[in-house]
Amino acid sequence: MARSLYVAAAGPESGKSAVALGVVEAMVRRVGRVGLFRPVVRADGPDPVVALVRQRFPAVVPDDAAAAAACGVTYDDVHTDPAEATARIVDRFRAVEREHDAVLVVGTDYTDVGAPTELAFNGHLAVNLGAPVLLVVNARGRTPADVAAAADVACGSLAAHACRLLGVVANRVDPDELKDVQESLAAVRGLAHGAGTDGAAAAVTPGTELAVHVLPEEPLLSAPTVKRVVDAVGGDLVLGAPERLDVEARSFVVAAMTLPRVLEYLREDGLVIVPGDRSDVLVGVLMAHRSQTFPRLSGVILSGGTRPEPPVQRLLDGIGSRLPVAVTPLNTFEAATVAAGTRGSLTDGSARKIATALDLFAAHVDGPALLDRLDLVRSDAVTPLMFEHDLVERARASRRRIVLPEGTEPRVLAAAAAVLARGIADVVLLGDPAEVARAAARAAVDVSRAQVLDPAEDSLRTTLATEYARQRAHRGVTFEGAWDVVADVSYAGTLLVELGMADGMVSGAAHTTAQTIRPAFEVIRTVPGVSVVSSVFFMCLADRVLVYGDCAVNPDPTAEQLADIAISSATTAASFGVEPRVAMLSYSTGTSGAGKDVDKVREATRLVRERAPHLQVEGPIQYDAAIDAGVARTKLPDSTVAGRATVFVFPDLNTGNNTYKAVQRSAGALAVGPVLQGLRKPVNDLSRGATVPDIVTTIAITAVQATSLAEAAGTSGGAPSAPDDTGPAGAEPWAAGVAARAAAEVAAEVAG
Incomplete structure (x- = not known):
């Protein structure tokens, strides 16, 4: 049975989506198969929380079928027959639970279950699902004492339903009052002993303090996008790039003064409301946005339904600004009032908001400790x-x-x-x-x-x-x-x-x-003792990570180079948490074959054992014997690597490149790389078709490599390799090994 956790809010606008997102991230770091479940959703479209998790963690909600499975019943179903709705929720939850190692349940949104009884309803569901509750309390606009009182009342409500309360998160706290809120919550009897104000015992060990976390208010998370504000004021885009409508409007300014005064009030990501007949202010604001001396804005709204006159429009077209400019039929006061009252949410899908929410949670909540309370042990599998x-x-x-x-x-x-x-x-x-x-x-x-x-x-x-x-x-x-x-x-x-x-x-x-x-x-050149720069791919399968080398650089390495590649690949694997068990691949296993290709692998294996006697290495070995325990028992029953290999060293580029692509496509593996190895300091090459997530991952890999290489240099001296003067002028001796994607380019450029 999967471990589950129920995130419930004590009231509206608690920011529980940000907390839920942080919990999902903590879970996926620890276990392989994490599921999401929303017991009650609206009937008018995709659930925003499911969509949010799907955007940031596609492995948790990989497709439309998983998104549908993550939803229980609608609010209408709850109103029509609460008992039947609850039974259906439990059935649908069990189906999700059976397919996952851990499931996060995100409670209702305080829309129309009924606010006075909604927390009790969530407590009732949590008990029926067998999930402990992480309670989220909205601290915005409340004193520390008010926050503690609200938390105490909510804990009492949950205790009355025999809920197991795992912890409390006070969210959206004034940054200047973090410590005071923490102390106020710690002093609450209901939180310290798992009981509510009426003394009803919650399902926790008496005397055991609950986890109490405090998250500061982050204005960005509630900032509306320009599109949301434009829609709220009934506006139409008349200038600028439509894609810029997804930028958050973090502040508002009414530009009803002269231009010099307006410029003084501009703020970063601010949305400016300009009377429609003030073309001078509009032009000035757009020029300020394009300059390097004023803050970058999020957009402009022209009030009164007045569009720029043709000569002004021609001027604006010449400026070429991408800043969104919309026209609203509302007057300036009405537009400002509506804009100021428009709130955004994390479920807008903004990548910046998602990153900010995750950082906020990581900085203020000890995710591993929270999951320890859930008794969620780390999976042996690595997804x-x-x-x-x-x-x-x-x-x-x-x-x-x-x-x-x-x-x-x-x-x-x-x-x-x-x-x-x-x-x-x-x-x-x-x-x-x-x-x-x-x-x-x-x-x-x-x-x-x-x-x-x-x-x-x-x-x-x-x-x-x-x-x-x-x-x-x-x-x-x-x-x-x-x-x-x-x-x-x-x-x-x-x-x-x-x-x-x-x-x-x-x-x-x-x-x-x-x-x-x-x-x-x-x-930069190579590390001492390494003669060749090579590469690896991290092949992320459903339940493990394998290391393939060399699939991108050296076309036909010698036995000595192949040994270097194996040792470098093992070192890289260990640097990234993969225990290296090295398989030196060939078309023959053990002593069953002969020929120059097998002999090269056999000699390379001998050199690896000689140079790195601490490594577990086997070769020559076929791929099936290296990865399949059943085949290994037949072909190499006494090997510590056969059937358990994690590092696969291919005899040549043709074999390696084709194999990694075959596994990537046929097994649905995520291929991370190529990661260059053998250099004294890390340099990594991107595909020219690299996506933003690809680049982020490569930057993280490079950062980890930098730490590993610095630590190694601290113990080994880290002296640079001496230049080698052999070979044609302008060519380093290892450059001849650069092939794959770079073969023709490097041959043309480096050999000169």
């Missing part, structure tokens, strides 16, 4: 979602600085905004600051916390050119030659990493593989 969240958590813990050379690419900017919002890493964007700011505005993302460096700026360019000339002096590179080279953002980013001004680099969304990794070959 793709668990791998992703473990990865993000490890990146957060070290907070490395990652340079993104493609500082004006929209996907990179969106990924940078997500990385900064979630605290995954610090970000350095390369490019002209004004151009980066304009690109961020066009993409409607906030990268204000990123450091922006311009490689064309003289002092930085001098620093980078000096270092590049020093590193490449043995190739005849002068300072003047280096000055031209380092203007390239890929070289600039790589040199920032080499100089310690960044911990790693991620590029390739708008550059070729050769442009991304050639500078690393020239400047």
Whole structure:
């Protein structure tokens, strides 16, 4: 039976969706199959909480069928026959429970069950579902004493229904009163001993204190989108980009004064309400938004039903602003009143809101401790979602600085905004600051916390050119030659990493593989004792994560290179929490075959055992014997790797690349990579078709790599490899191994 938890609100506008989202994230970090259930939903469309979880955690709600299964009954069903509705809720919940290791139940929304009895109704459901309750109390506009009183009354109501209360979350607390609210809740007898004000005992151990958490108010979470405000005032878009309507309006200003006074009141993400006949103010506001000296706005509403006159419209078209401008038939006062009363919600689906809510929960709620109270033990399986969240958590813990050379690419900017919002890493964007700011505005993302460096700026360019000339002096590179080279953002980013001004680099969304990794070959070079740069893919299957190498770089490695790839792959696997058991793959297992291809793998296996005697390694071995315990018992019964392999080393690029793609497509595996390995400092290449989540994941991987490599350098000395002067001028000896996507590019560019 799955473990379940019921999140219930003590009243309306509690922000329980944000709490639920945080609990889902905590659950997916710990167990493999997490389910969602909403006992009561509205009948007029998709449930917003289910849609929200589906957007952020698609593995929890993967498709329309799962979304339908996550819903119990409608509010109309509850009104018609409460007993029958409850029975159907329990039946539908059990169906979800059977398919999952843990289920989060998100209670009703205080719409029309009946507010005075709604918490009692949720308590009744929680008991019938066998789920302990996490109670969410709205603290907005309440004193600490009021919050404690509301929590005590709610606990009493739940105790009367014999609910097991797991904890209380006071949400939307004034940031200046966090400590006072925490202390007030801790002093409440009902919370300290699991009893309500009437003394009724809740289903907790007497004397055991419940978990009490306090979350501060975050205005962004309740800020409406511009579209919601425009709809509320009955407006029509007359100018700007429709996609910008999804930006949050975090403040409002009525621009009924002269332009100089209006400019003083502009605020970041503010929505400006302009009388429709004040074209001068409209033009001034749009120019301020486009400038670099005033805050970036979310939109403009023209009141009174007045559209810009043709000459003004022509001027506005020439300005080319993407800022949404809508016209409402309401007068200025009416429009301002309606706008100020329009509230947004987390279920708007804003990526920025979702990231903010998750960060807020993680910062103020000990998710693992909460689940410990639920007795939710960690699963032995490692799902793709668990791998992703473990990865993000490890990146957060070290907070490395990652340079993104493609500082004006929209996907990179969106990924940078997500990385900064979630605290995954610090970000350095390369490019002209004004151009980066304009690109961020066009993409409607906030990268204000990123450091922006311009490689064309003289002092930085001098620093980078000096270092590049020093590193490449043995190739005849002068300072003047280096000055031209380092203007390239890929070289600039790589040199920032080499100089310690960044911990790693991620590029390739708008550059070729050769442009991304050639500078690393020239400047960063390999770790001591490793002769070849290689790559791995993390293959995230339904219940485990495997490591495949090398599937993207070396076309036909020698036995010595294959041994290096195996050791590097095992090290990478261990760095990311995968216990390395290495299978050296071939078309033959053990001593059953012969030939130069098998002999190469056999020799590589011997070298691995010689160089890394601590590693569990088996080879030559066929794929089925490496992964299937039944086959392993027949072919290699005494092997500690056969049937249990986690790191699969392919004999050549043709085999590796085709196998990873076959598994990806036929088994529905998530392939994360390629992750470059063997370099002294991490540089990772993106596919030019990379999505924003792909880039976020690669940044997190690079951050974790940076920590692992820094720790290794601290114990081994971390000295850079010496340049090798053999081979044709301008080519490093390992560059010949760069193949796959980069083969033709690198051959053309590096060999010169």
